[in-house]
Amino acid sequence: MPEFAEVEFYRKQWNPGLGRRVRSVQVHRESRVFRACAVRRLVRQLTGATLISSAAAAKQMLFRFRRGRWLGVHLGMSGELRVEPAGYTPQKHDHLVLAQRGRCLVFADPRMFGRIQFATGRTPPAWWTCLAPPILSGAFTAEEVAAFLRRRGRTPIKAVLLMQERFPGVGNWMADEILWRAAIHPCRLAGSLTAVEVHSIWRECRQVCRQALATIAGRGDHVPPALNAHIPDTWLFNHRWEDGGRCPRTGARLMRAEVGGRTTCWSPARQRS
DNA sequence: CCAATTGTTATTTA
DNA sequence: ATAAATAACAATTG
Numbered sequence: 001m002p003e004f005a006e007v008e009f010y011r012k013q014w015n016p017g018l019g020r021r022v023r024s025v026q027v028h029r030e031s032r033v034f035r036a037c038a039v040r041r042l043v044r045q046l047t048g049a050t051l052i053s054s055a056a057a058a059k060q061m062l063f064r065f066r067r068g069r070w071l072g073v074h075l076g077m078s079g080e081l082r083v084e085p086a087g088y089t090p091q092k093h094d095h096l097v098l099a100q101r102g103r104c105l106v107f108a109d110p111r112m113f114g115r116i117q118f119a120t121g122r123t124p125p126a127w128w129t130c131l132a133p134p135i136l137s138g139a140f141t142a143e144e145v146a147a148f149l150r151r152r153g154r155t156p157i158k159a160v161l162l163m164q165e166r167f168p169g170v171g172n173w174m175a176d177e178i179l180w181r182a183a184i185h186p187c188r189l190a191g192s193l194t195a196v197e198v199h200s201i202w203r204e205c206r207q208v209c210r211q212a213l214a215t216i217a218g219r220g221d222h223v224p225p226a227l228n229a230h231i232p233d234t235w236l237f238n239h240r241w242e243d244g245g246r247c248p249r250t251g252a253r254l255m256r257a258e259v260g261g262r263t264t265c266w267s268p269a270r271q272r273s
Numbered sequence: 274c275c276a277a278t279t280g281t282t283a284t285t286t287a
Numbered sequence: 288a289t290a291a292a293t294a295a296c297a298a299t300t301g
Binding site: 002074078111112171 | 280
């Protein structure tokens with residue numbers, strides 16, 4: 001489920017634990033989510049550690065603990081972070097629980113495509129620092145986007161938008177939202193776009209990221225009561241899975257088909273092949 | 274039983 | 288050799 005802004009939403013869920021010590025760590029040891037992680041070491045090192053700060057980038061989260069301990073979380077398809085009362089008993093899909101004095105910080109993921117990572121050191125680990133420059137940073141330029149689309153010229157634009165090495169945090173629904181706003185058909189080959197269309201892609205990437213962040217993740221420390229509760233009906237998002245759904249701008253029927261290996265939704269009236 | 278799911282990666286194909 | 292397409296991963300739901 002979670003893409004860019006949803007990841008930020010989940011990051012904030014653990015905010016009540018900031019500045020607090022972890023008294024004990026519970027793990028579902030053999031779970032796949034620990035495939036890139038030395039679990040015993042994680043348990044040993046995080047027990048007694050104090051959570052200092054956290055950050056989200058792309059679809060990745062980083063939690064920093066005192067004395068150079070770093071916890072990485074990727075939510076995969078079905079992961080979530082939440083807070084439970086002290087004394088909480090982990091359920092079937094809870095793979096990692098950090099118990100603090102007044103609460104438990106829980107990572108759950110039924111499908112287990114998610115990933116937990118752990119590292120120690122003075123500086124953030126490589127899997128964090130090597131992420132592509134954020135779409136909302138100055139390093140995400142129209143020129144870089146144009147060059148990338150040229151290099152992937154024979155690939156449908158929908159599939160290109162899902163490539164994390166250039167569009168960090170963009171997932172299936174965001175890619176569809178961007179193409180719908182830019183009025184570009186998802187099957188168009190990346191190399192066939194005009195300069196104006198390439199520029200629209202760049203602009204709408206930033207626009208969708210910015211608006212999604214404000215709407216889904218909230219502003220400052222404020223977090224919306226539920227994930228995706230306040231997404232306006234003027235977005236494609238709220239119509240893409242409805243059977244017989246209609247384009248909020250043209251009123252025409254939406255189409256659905258597999259493009260670039262993912263179910264894709266578009267408005268034929270706006271997005272011409 | 275079959276098909277579906279908002280992600281990533283290894284393997285196969287072109 | 289590179290890039291694109293496909294399969295696989297796992298659990299749950301309709």
